[in-house]
Amino acid sequence: MEQPQFLSLLESIKSLSSEQTLILYNALPAPDTLDIKPDESQVLEAVEETFHKAPYCPRCHSDNVGGWGKQSGLKRYKCKACSKTFNALTTTPLAWLRVKDKLDQYLECMRGDTALRVAARQCGISLPTSFLLRHRLMNVIQADKPELLSGITELDETFFLENHKGNRGLKVPRKRGKRKARGKKSQSVSVEEQPKLIPVMVACDRQQHVTDAVLEHVSADELESHLSGRLKPGAILCADAHLSHESVARRLNLELKELVTSKGVYVIDDEYHIQRVNAYHSDLKSWINGFFKGVATKNLPKHLGLKRFLKTEVFTVDGLLERIASHWVKPLLN
Numbered sequence: 001m002e003q004p005q006f007l008s009l010l011e012s013i014k015s016l017s018s019e020q021t022l023i024l025y026n027a028l029p030a031p032d033t034l035d036i037k038p039d040e041s042q043v044l045e046a047v048e049e050t051f052h053k054a055p056y057c058p059r060c061h062s063d064n065v066g067g068w069g070k071q072s073g074l075k076r077y078k079c080k081a082c083s084k085t086f087n088a089l090t091t092t093p094l095a096w097l098r099v100k101d102k103l104d105q106y107l108e109c110m111r112g113d114t115a116l117r118v119a120a121r122q123c124g125i126s127l128p129t130s131f132l133l134r135h136r137l138m139n140v141i142q143a144d145k146p147e148l149l150s151g152i153t154e155l156d157e158t159f160f161l162e163n164h165k166g167n168r169g170l171k172v173p174r175k176r177g178k179r180k181a182r183g184k185k186s187q188s189v190s191v192e193e194q195p196k197l198i199p200v201m202v203a204c205d206r207q208q209h210v211t212d213a214v215l216e217h218v219s220a221d222e223l224e225s226h227l228s229g230r231l232k233p234g235a236i237l238c239a240d241a242h243l244s245h246e247s248v249a250r251r252l253n254l255e256l257k258e259l260v261t262s263k264g265v266y267v268i269d270d271e272y273h274i275q276r277v278n279a280y281h282s283d284l285k286s287w288i289n290g291f292f293k294g295v296a297t298k299n300l301p302k303h304l305g306l307k308r309f310l311k312t313e314v315f316t317v318d319g320l321l322e323r324i325a326s327h328w329v330k331p332l333l334n
Contacts, residue, residue, distance in 0.1 A: 043103040046325035051088035058091040059084050093139035106133045107317045112310045140324050142305035146209040150232040154277035155203045155239040157218050162196040165296040198297055204277050208312050212304050220247035238272045
């Protein structure tokens, strides 16, 4: 039975007469005959199973640990080096989560096209809890990086307006009204009041591998920090004409195919272009600005991680579950 139908059924029980309630009670099977575990979660099972293969202390990273009973349905351990007790969720994005039993249901709502209110209704939770679960799960996969980019790799940056969505503690709140679009300046608006643009770097190859990052500025130093170790030797970098692109290609010993779009050069030798990365930008901006109606700048990296997962893999609940559980393998967390 779908969750909305189940909730409707629960509501209808309140209107039953005493005789109808007794009939319903007698029709229900005895609890001890049901093969159910209401507190069991596939997500937590997968996490604990992965962590139990090589448990280690999340504080001092020692693997000299021993069992220390169970609490709230989770196995506990004690570190023999620092004497701290912990479980598989300690210091992770899923720690101190009060609605662990809703995790399995909520995985279905991580397809990138389910609004928070819809997810809340489907899972029978409140709107703030729906927001919490989405961001906790995005936090887990945020830092995932794909396989090394290889072959022809495209690089470009796009920009998002700085966004303080959800921040009620702003000392100088933005004035009401439509914000000025990028590149459009008004004589009546001072330089300080001009909206700040947040650069986002995206690099992708022809095998659907993507890496991205939110930048402070478009500079060779920042690009190098995010691209270093992410490209296989011999990769060819396609990028538009920009000094930072020339510099990072030189530093990483990459062959650069520079596209001077201001002079109408969009493709070189019918093969080198940045159309794939520009298409990714278009889809990303449509998703962020269209479906979400903008996201807070502080949460932009989380959404980049989710979009990267949705674009580079065929979404399945089992696939997302496996990806989440993989974060509890010791080498990935060190």
